[in-house]
Amino acid sequence: MRSCGRVSAVFIVAAIFCLADGLYSSVRVGADVLELLPGQTLMISGPSPLKNPLDSDLAAQITPPRDDVRFVLEGFFASYWFGSAMWRGAVQADAGAEPGRRELLIRFRGAPAKSAQKFLVIVWESEDVKRAEDPSTVRRFTGVAPAMPGLVCGVAGLLFGGFTFFWGRRYLRNLSELGCSEVFRTAVTENDRRVFCLANDRKSRWEGVSCRVFTPEGEEIGRAVAQKTAKGILEFSMSKDAPVNTGCLVELRRQAK
Numbered sequence: 001m002r003s004c005g006r007v008s009a010v011f012i013v014a015a016i017f018c019l020a021d022g023l024y025s026s027v028r029v030g031a032d033v034l035e036l037l038p039g040q041t042l043m044i045s046g047p048s049p050l051k052n053p054l055d056s057d058l059a060a061q062i063t064p065p066r067d068d069v070r071f072v073l074e075g076f077f078a079s080y081w082f083g084s085a086m087w088r089g090a091v092q093a094d095a096g097a098e099p100g101r102r103e104l105l106i107r108f109r110g111a112p113a114k115s116a117q118k119f120l121v122i123v124w125e126s127e128d129v130k131r132a133e134d135p136s137t138v139r140r141f142t143g144v145a146p147a148m149p150g151l152v153c154g155v156a157g158l159l160f161g162g163f164t165f166f167w168g169r170r171y172l173r174n175l176s177e178l179g180c181s182e183v184f185r186t187a188v189t190e191n192d193r194r195v196f197c198l199a200n201d202r203k204s205r206w207e208g209v210s211c212r213v214f215t216p217e218g219e220e221i222g223r224a225v226a227q228k229t230a231k232g233i234l235e236f237s238m239s240k241d242a243p244v245n246t247g248c249l250v251e252l253r254r255q256a257k
Contacts, residue, residue: 004160004163004164004167005160005161005164007160008157008158008160008161008163008164009157010157011153011154011156011157011160012153012154012157012161014149014150014153014157015150015151015153015154015157017138017150018138018146018147018149018150018153019146019150021136021137021138021146022136022138022145022146022147022150024135024136025134025135025136025139025146028135029135030120032117032118032119032120033119033120033122034091034104034119034120034121034122035122035124035130036069036091036093036097036121036122036123036124037093037123037124037126037127037130038093038094038095038096038097038099038123038125039093039094039095039097040092040093041090041091041092041093042090042091043074043088043089043090044088044089044090044091044119045086045087045088045089046086046087046106046117047079047084047085047086047087047117048076048084048085048086048087048108049108049111049112049115050085050108050110050111051084051085052085053076053085053087053108055073055075056109057108057109057110058073058087058106058107058108058109059106059107059108059109060073060089060104060105060106060107061104061105061107062102062103062104062105062121063102063103063105064102066097066098066102067094068093068094068096068097068098069091069092069093069094069097069102069121069123070091070092071089071090071091071092071104071106072089072090072091072092073087073088073089074088074089074090075087075088076088087106091104091119091121093123097123098123099123099124099125099129100122100123101120101121101122101123102120102121102122102123103118103119103120103121104118104119104120104121105117105118105119106118106119131143138150172198172200175200175249176200179251179252179253180214180249180250180251180252181197181198181199181200181234181249181250181252182197182198182246182247182248182249182250183195183196183197183213183244183245183246183247183248183249183250184196184197184198184246185246186244186245186246188240191240192237192238192239192240193237193238193239193240193242193244194227194235194236194237194238195213195224195235195236195237195238195244195248195250196233196234196235196236197233197234197236197250197252198232198233198234199229199232199233199234199252200252206226206228206229206234207226207227207228207229208225208226209225209226210223210224210225210226211223211224211225211226211236211250211251211252211253212224212250212251213236213238213242213244213248213249213250213251214248214249214250214251215248215249216247216248216249221242221243221244221248222238222239222242222244223238224236224237224238224242224244224250225237225238234250234252236250
């Protein structure tokens, strides 16, 4: 049960790392950065400042101007959320496109200058170079986007965590039916060893009650004397030399004082 819990924690931590890595890389790169390899085509879209634009209203400018990278307008469509006009196009890089950075500027005739949309187009020499320069640690080492391993680790963590939870509830219920409780913490003081376990909803007074303590294999270790109960947790006192550890069992059937 503890092993499943540790495995669940490892998967959850891995999922959180992948999520943080993906967010970091997205923020660092930005939505206006377009990355291509020679011979690739990337579809992009954006808002139109004009209500009913025509193809001739849109002007695309790539600087520095080269013929190996171009913008091709595909057309206009209505926004899914607000019904406003949107444009859709493609950035194409020739098979022999020169690696480097370019700026793509989208403007509309008759629209204010502030409505112009800028994109940074990066043409990488090869997939290996692109991967080596990627800000995402996960993508650099695995070659895949952080979302996929993050999703897999998250689902695995939830499955192991759910299994640990239900298995633990059944285990504690069985212990309660047997009249026992598991030691989850021990502490050595100046005069004795303190042992802590759950009271298993037993509301009666426990101070001074003596209970037997067993190893997980059923071997009796000795007796522990209850000192106090706080928030459903029983605190016992034993000899400092008692070989009691977490996982040992305390018999909570009431014994004579």
